[in-house]
Amino acid sequence: MEDILVKLGYCVEFGKVDKNAPYPPDMKGQDGADELTKQAIEQGISAAVILEDALVAAMNRVGQKFTEKKIFIPQMLMSAKAMNAAVAHLKPFFNSGEITRKGKFIIATVKGDLHDIGKNLVKMAIEGAGWEVIDLGVDVPTEKVLETIQANPDAKIGLSALLTTTMGNMQVTVESIKSKYPSNAIIIGGAPVNEEFKTKIGADFYAPDPQSAVSYLNR
């Protein structure tokens, strides 16, 4: 049993999605996260053990290596893809309530801003870390964020802005959230955003990259 979990963890850490996946080259032809998760379930290993001991543990190692600059965004994306392949097999267990996610995370690029890619990278990193992510997309008005918090009262929130002009809209959104839902943590990110701006607008955390957001959420 242990052996298969170790192998599965290895596949997620090094981004081996399934048997046919060409990446990483030194694992060509071997079973990947997809096959191994299926096998682990068939062997009767509990979904909770698969999730925690193999998958989340592997993503933590990935996050650690990213923080130490031993790997970069491309490898992280390969790991996330392998993680997704594994998690697909765990869906029924999530649905039945046998396993649960760590919590909900609402993510949006603020009003007036159409930048997508940074937000999407953050989304998958946080999903990979075991959170349920509700992606509101780009150019998201404050009201939509507020409605989504109302429907998901325990959710944490992530906001992205890529231009100094849309940082103004980010401020409006953060202030509105804080006046209605002061205890919901807000993480902000995007190239022109920084620690000083976070303090100024009253957000809870500034994340320069997806990994620091994951560390913050996992505290």
Add this chain to the structure above:
Amino acid sequence: MDINKLIEIQLSQNDIEVHAKNVAALMEYTLESDQHMDYVIHSMINKAYQSIMPIGGFIINQIEHIDIKSGSIKVNNILFNVGKIIASQLKHAEYAAVFYATIGNYVEKESKKMIETGDLLEGYTLDLIGSEAAEFMASSIHQTIKLEANKNNLNITNRFSPGYCNWDVNEQHNLFSLFNNNQIPVTLNNSALMNPIKSVSGLVGIGKEVIFKPYSCAKCSDKKCIYRNKKSEKN
């Protein structure tokens, strides 16, 4: 020189040069270290080449006034607060060429689709290639402005964009107003964001006494820029 007249340039996809090596460097990779990455980058470059629509244009106007102290210039009766760094580089400019450059929105759409269907690395790579291609298109327009200036025995400056060197992005509204009522394929929203995303706008000084300075990251305070010290602009 044609004054206050929009000159547009459309390139074919194959005119755009995106080098796999540069894309890899933006991802903090060296190609030799990973065959798979090499493959992904090349296939995404091919994908981008199939559908990008590189187009750009510029309009030349006389500069009415330059004030280095206040960091402003006046063109066509519009005051631009370009900041001191840019104003001083425009010091001897007689004309300003205002430009836009874009590759259309295919890349951003396709990248999004790929990420949504789980091809994360491919989608991310395609997005970076789009950024490189847009930058290349901006450089091509810069080059065309140079040829136009040289024809009239004039020189050009670097290209400057709102949002860089303390020039407020909001000034995009002023910049775009110089395109008058010309239909251009790039639009600006209230937040001064251009659509398509993979677009660049800016201004180039033209004059007898102006000079082009090789780009230097040392002047810029953006320490986390992914282009920092990776790129030196040729012109």
